[in-house]
Amino acid sequence: MAPTMDTTAPTVDIKEMHEEAHPMKGGDDLNSYSQNSCYQRGVIDAAKSVIIEAVTRNLDLENNLSTFDPSKPFRIADFGCSTGPNTFFAAKNIVEAVGQKYGSLQEKTLQPEFHVFFNDHVNNDFNILFRSLPQNREYFAAGVPGSFYTRVFPKASLHFAHCSYALHWLSKVPKEIQDKNSPAFNKGRIHYTGTEKHVVKAYFGQFQKDMIAFLKARAQEIVGGGLMVIQIPGLPSGEVLFSRTGAGMLHSLLGSSLMDLVDLGVISEESVDSFNLPQYHPSIEELEMVIEMNNSFTLEKVGALNHPMKNLPFDVQMTSLQVRAIMEGILTDQFGEKMLDLLFEIYTKKLQENYNVFDKEIRRDADLFLVLKRKNN
Amino acid sequence: MAPTMDTTAPTVDIKEMHEEAHPMKGGDDLNSYSQNSCYQRGVIDAAKSVIIEAVTRNLDLENNLSTFDPSKPFRIADFGCSTGPNTFFAAKNIVEAVGQKYGSLQEKTLQPEFHVFFNDHVNNDFNILFRSLPQNREYFAAGVPGSFYTRVFPKASLHFAHCSYALHWLSKVPKEIQDKNSPAFNKGRIHYTGTEKHVVKAYFGQFQKDMIAFLKARAQEIVGGGLMVIQIPGLPSGEVLFSRTGAGMLHSLLGSSLMDLVDLGVISEESVDSFNLPQYHPSIEELEMVIEMNNSFTLEKVGALNHPMKNLPFDVQMTSLQVRAIMEGILTDQFGEKMLDLLFEIYTKKLQENYNVFDKEIRRDADLFLVLKRKNN
Numbered sequence: 001m002a003p004t005m006d007t008t009a010p011t012v013d014i015k016e017m018h019e020e021a022h023p024m025k026g027g028d029d030l031n032s033y034s035q036n037s038c039y040q041r042g043v044i045d046a047a048k049s050v051i052i053e054a055v056t057r058n059l060d061l062e063n064n065l066s067t068f069d070p071s072k073p074f075r076i077a078d079f080g081c082s083t084g085p086n087t088f089f090a091a092k093n094i095v096e097a098v099g100q101k102y103g104s105l106q107e108k109t110l111q112p113e114f115h116v117f118f119n120d121h122v123n124n125d126f127n128i129l130f131r132s133l134p135q136n137r138e139y140f141a142a143g144v145p146g147s148f149y150t151r152v153f154p155k156a157s158l159h160f161a162h163c164s165y166a167l168h169w170l171s172k173v174p175k176e177i178q179d180k181n182s183p184a185f186n187k188g189r190i191h192y193t194g195t196e197k198h199v200v201k202a203y204f205g206q207f208q209k210d211m212i213a214f215l216k217a218r219a220q221e222i223v224g225g226g227l228m229v230i231q232i233p234g235l236p237s238g239e240v241l242f243s244r245t246g247a248g249m250l251h252s253l254l255g256s257s258l259m260d261l262v263d264l265g266v267i268s269e270e271s272v273d274s275f276n277l278p279q280y281h282p283s284i285e286e287l288e289m290v291i292e293m294n295n296s297f298t299l300e301k302v303g304a305l306n307h308p309m310k311n312l313p314f315d316v317q318m319t320s321l322q323v324r325a326i327m328e329g330i331l332t333d334q335f336g337e338k339m340l341d342l343l344f345e346i347y348t349k350k351l352q353e354n355y356n357v358f359d360k361e362i363r364r365d366a367d368l369f370l371v372l373k374r375k376n377n
Numbered sequence: 378m379a380p381t382m383d384t385t386a387p388t389v390d391i392k393e394m395h396e397e398a399h400p401m402k403g404g405d406d407l408n409s410y411s412q413n414s415c416y417q418r419g420v421i422d423a424a425k426s427v428i429i430e431a432v433t434r435n436l437d438l439e440n441n442l443s444t445f446d447p448s449k450p451f452r453i454a455d456f457g458c459s460t461g462p463n464t465f466f467a468a469k470n471i472v473e474a475v476g477q478k479y480g481s482l483q484e485k486t487l488q489p490e491f492h493v494f495f496n497d498h499v500n501n502d503f504n505i506l507f508r509s510l511p512q513n514r515e516y517f518a519a520g521v522p523g524s525f526y527t528r529v530f531p532k533a534s535l536h537f538a539h540c541s542y543a544l545h546w547l548s549k550v551p552k553e554i555q556d557k558n559s560p561a562f563n564k565g566r567i568h569y570t571g572t573e574k575h576v577v578k579a580y581f582g583q584f585q586k587d588m589i590a591f592l593k594a595r596a597q598e599i600v601g602g603g604l605m606v607i608q609i610p611g612l613p614s615g616e617v618l619f620s621r622t623g624a625g626m627l628h629s630l631l632g633s634s635l636m637d638l639v640d641l642g643v644i645s646e647e648s649v650d651s652f653n654l655p656q657y658h659p660s661i662e663e664l665e666m667v668i669e670m671n672n673s674f675t676l677e678k679v680g681a682l683n684h685p686m687k688n689l690p691f692d693v694q695m696t697s698l699q700v701r702a703i704m705e706g707i708l709t710d711q712f713g714e715k716m717l718d719l720l721f722e723i724y725t726k727k728l729q730e731n732y733n734v735f736d737k738e739i740r741r742d743a744d745l746f747l748v749l750k751r752k753n754n
Contacts, residue, residue, distance in 0.1 A: 073531035113531040117519060122510075126503045130522040133499075140531055142494060143520040145507040154450035154490040154517050 042307035043367060044086065047164065047231060048093045050305070054229050054371040055097035058300045059160075062105055064225045068159060070102055074112040075158050076139075077221075079148040080166025081118040083128045088137075090162050091116045095139050098160065114139035119152055121145070147171065149213040153221040161218055161228040167211070168232050170278040174206040177276050188269075190255040191277045193243035200242070207280035211290040219296035224376035228297065231305070234368035235283040246365040247281060249358065250323055257347040258335075266339050275334045287370060297372040305367035314359040320348040419684035420744060421463065424541065424608060425470045427682070431606055431748040432474035435677045436537075439482055441602045445536060447479055451489040452535050453516070454598075456525040457543025458495040460505045465514075467539050468493045472516050475537065491516035496529055498522070524548065526590040530598040538595055538605040544588070545609050547655040551583040554653050565646075567632040568654045570620035577619070584657035588667045596673035601753035605674065608682070611745035612660040623742040624658060626735065627700055634724040635712075643716050652711045664747060674749040682744035691736040697725040 061068045068074065076094050081087035095114045102111055116137075118129060122145040133141050146152040148163070149171045176184035177199060184198035192200040218228060233247060242248035258275070261267045284302055291299050324344050331340065351358065438445045445451065453471050458464035472491045479488055493514075495506055499522040510518055523529040525540070526548045553561035554576060561575035569577040595605060610624060619625035635652070638644045661679055668676050701721050708717065728735065 071533075073534055115531050115534070122507050126507060126520060130499050130503060130520075133522070140529060141522070143503060143507075143522070145510070145518070145520070152517060154492050156448075157450055157492070 043305065044089050046305040046307040046367070047090070047369070050231075050301075050369045050371070051090070051093045051162075051229055052097045054227055054300070055094070055101050058371055058373055059098065059101055059227055060225060061101055062107075065109070067223050067225055068112075070110040070112040072112065073115040073140075074098060074160070075115045075117065076160045077117040077119055077144070077153065077158050077162070079119045079161060079163040079218075080169075081120045081124070081129065082166075083125050084132045086164065087118055087129075088132070088134050090164060091118075091139065092134070092137070094160055094162060099138075115142065116140070117142050117144045117153070117158075119144040119146065119148060121147055148217070149210055151217045151220060155220045156223045158218075158222045159226045161222055161226070162230075163228070164231040165233065167214065167230060168234075168279050168281055170203075170206050170280055171210050171213075172206070173276045173278045174202040176202040178274055180273075185273075186276055187273050188255070188259055189252070190258060190272065190275055191242075191248075191251040191279065193248065193252060194241035195243065203280050204282075204286065206278075207282060207286075208290055211282075211287075212294060215291065215294040215296065219294065219374065222374040224374055226374045227300075228370075228372040228374070230370045230372070232287075232368050232370075233281050234287070234304075234366045235281055236304070236366040237284060242281060245281070246358065249354065250319070251277060251279075253350045253354065254323065254327065254347060257343055257350060260346050261339055261343060264342075266342065267335050271335060277330070282368075284368060287368070291370075291372065296375055296377075298375060299370060300373050301369075301371040303369060305369055307367075314355060316348060316351045316355065319358075320344055320351055323347070420682060421466050423682040423684040423744070424467070424746070427608075427678075427746045427748070428467070428470045428539075428606055429474045431604055431677070432471070432478050435748055435750055436475065436478055436604055437602060438478055439484075442486070444600050444602055445489075447487040447489040449489065450492040450517075451475060451537070452492045452494065453537045454494040454496055454521070454530065454535050454539070456496045456538060456540040456595075457546075458497045458501070458506065459543075460502050461509045463541065464495055464506075465509070465511050467541060468495075468516065469511070469514070471537055471539060476515075492519065493517070494519050494521045494530070494535075496521040496523065496525060498524055525594070526587055528594045528597060532597045533600045535595075535599045536603045538599055538603070539607075540605070541608040542610065544591065544607060545611075545656050545658055547580075547583050547657055548587050548590075549583070550653045550655045551579040553579040555651050557650075562650075563653055564650050565632070565636055566629070567635060567649065567652055568619075568625075568628040568656065570625065570629060571618035572620065580657050581659075581663065583655075584659060584663075585667055588659075588664075589671060592668065592671040592673065596671065596751065599751040601751055603751045604677075605747075605749040605751070607747045607749070609664075609745050609747075610658050611664070611681075611743045612658055613681070613743040614661060619658060622658070623735065626731065627696070628654060628656075630727045630731065631700065631704065631724060634720055634727060637723050638716055638720060641719075643719065644712050648712060654707070659745075661745060664745070668747075668749065673752055675752060676747060677750050678746075678748040680746060682746055684744075691732060693725060693728045693732065696735075697721055697728055700724070 059068075076091065076098075078087045078090055095116070098114070099111055102109060116139045118126075118141065120126075120129075124145070126143045126145065129143060130141075144152050148166070174184070176182040177186045179185055182198070182202075184196075184202040186192070186196070186199050189196075189199075192203045194200055222228060235242060236245060243252050255272070258267065258272045259269075262269045262272055287302065288299060291297055324340070328340065331343070335343075436445075453468065453475075455464045455467055472493070475491070476488055479486060493516045495503075495518065497503075497506075501522070503520045503522065506520060507518075521529050525543070551561070553559040554563045556562055559575070559579075561573075561579040563569070563573070563576050566573075566576075569580045571577055599605060612619060613622060620629050632649070635644065635649045639646045639649055664679065665676060668674055701717070705717065708720070712720075
């Protein structure tokens with residue numbers, strides 16, 4: 001019998017927080033919209049190159065035609081797919097790259113049929129995902145509900161795994177952060193800055209636990225020789241303080257905006273003390289360490305995505321809207337809906353005050369990518 | 378490359394019509410509720426025996442251990458799953474029966490891991506399905522959106538297919554039925570009775586086309602030696618007139634209730650003439666014929682489910698509520714919502730008037746089942 005599934009709902013509502021992958025709906029600054037979509041497109045194009053290169057260089061079909069038998073389906077999974085459309089771009093890119101690779105084999109073979117599995121938390125809106133599936137797709141599609149920190153596929157059933165901008169969401173806020181008696185109690189802040197050693201250690205501890213669970217599950221699910229491409233927002237190389245990165249500054253200013261609401265008597269200090277973002281932005285070294293500990297994958301390539309859109313000037317309004325779209329769900333759960341407008345009014349002001357810092361610092365955010373290959377035990 | 382998917386939405390909203398598989402929500406007759414759940418339970422238990430017997434007698438693992446290699450996942454699909462819970466009972470029954478069969482092999486083997494795919498039309502509520510998945514299930518779950526009259530899985534990827542109370546829903550109403558110039562124009566009725574030869578011929582023609590499409594798709598998807606268990610409401614053996622079966626009478630009285638609304642000036646005659654139920658209840662002989670035409674499956678067993686609940690007395694209120702739950706969506710689409718209460722008031726009266734006929738005739742409905750085995754080409 002297959003192991004009994006662990007379908008316990010995690011503390012964090014992943015669905016709410018994956019909103020960052022959705023097309024923006026609010027706001028009317030057309031210029032910013034197109035800028036945003038250009039940025040997205042830039043990231044997607046850069047990610048496409050990573051996929052193509054991974055398949056071309058690292059997917060060894062030729063010497064593993066029993067594992068990658070083209071008369072059987074080639075199975076692809078996107079972990080943390082949200083509701084599209086980015087997951088569909090990824091699926092298309094992977095299917096095309098693998099198809100080309102089969103086509104380029106010395107000994108001519110059939111093309112396999114592709115089965116693409118879209119995975120996300122059970123609270124994800126799979127109805128929207130399914131209704132948005134591209135009509136002219138060249139693969140069979142399936143949805144897989146469940147936390148990717150647990151097993152969600154049978155063993156050795158996947159040939160290619162993909163996970164983009166999802167693994168920085170922790171399965172939960174580390175306990176110590178919210179424990180008044182712990183040295184890691186994160187008073188007056190909503191995330192780590194990198195300065196408070198105990199806090200960042202607790203966050204890293206949770207990230208490490210989650211990554212270990214993720215890699216352990218994927219190691220069972222992916223065939224020997226199978227690939228996994230991961231994208232994750234991370235700490236830029238050589239940078240030690242998260243608070244000096246774009247994302248770190250955004251979170252830090254959101255925390256201080258919440259503390260302003262405490263000063264104004266709108267929310268309680270306790271409510272801010274007990275609120276923390278379940279996110280961790282790892283460094284390349286930290287990722288390498290966890291992958292080595294897991295010992296089931298070779299790290300074929302690691303780096304930061306390079307896309308020209310990184311050099312656009314900082315846009316205060318757009319950034320404020322984006323952060324609101326991402327955080328609105330989690331903020332409402334903790335503080336209620338009423339304070340949102342005032343919060344983001346204060347927040348936008350703080351972004352404006354820090355325009356010069358952001359315009360310089362924002363480029364230090366790193367869109368990390370990793371290409372892993374499942375070892376042949 | 379896999380073939381481009383046909384994701385064209387069918388004319389008929391399958392989701393609306395699969396409501397019959399849902400637990401009843403309206404009404405407050407507790408006695409009828411428990412009676413209904415007893416009936417359902419009776420059907421489910423009878424269906425369980427069919428599954429167990431099919432696996433025990435017809436699933437030849439022993440001589441096909443390369444196809445049914447227990448180190449690889451055993452893949453099961455339920456076609457027309459709706460939102461549960463019946464699909465979960467079926468999945469559990471199949472997994473348990475197959476697990477026992479592996480356990481009983483002379484040469485002891487591993488147990489395979491099970492991957493269960495829940496298929497229904499893209500408009501099905503997969504969110505509810507996913508959130509209702511049993512917590513302690515012994516299989517990995519996936520949802521597959523798409524009409525089962527098209528390919529929805531890669532070739533030779535399924536070991537066991539199941540389809541219960543779904544195949545009697547046609548992909549569309551046959552054209553001739555709604556064509557004023559055709560001899561099959563179905564004036565003043567909403568379904569076939571069996572008397573009007575042209576009408577029933579058009580309905581059977583559509584059923585045949587749909588079944589051919591269904592079997593053709595499944596023949597590609599199911600491995601040689603793999604099984605398919607189908608349940609479908611059908612014509613009782615030896616019975617030629619659909620209108621003399623329980624379902625036929627229910628539909629016929631619904632049609633005459635609609636015509637009463639025409640006489641009352643509530644709806645137009647044209648709107649009834651252009652409304653027809655996309656359903657066909659085949660005979661065993663018709664099913665055998667289509668399976669033979671397809672020529673990819675052997676028919677291992679066919680019969681009618683026998684369950685003690687068939688002999689319960691006819692319940693007018695309960696039946697009226699059930700028919701309303703099933704038909705409300707499709708009726709609202711055609712006639713609007715306003716006429717529903719009056720329609721079912723008239724309908725209930727007609728059921729009452731026919732109490733004696735129903736109490737005798739309703740038992741002539743046949744819950745047909747078929748056990749098919751995919752031929753080894």
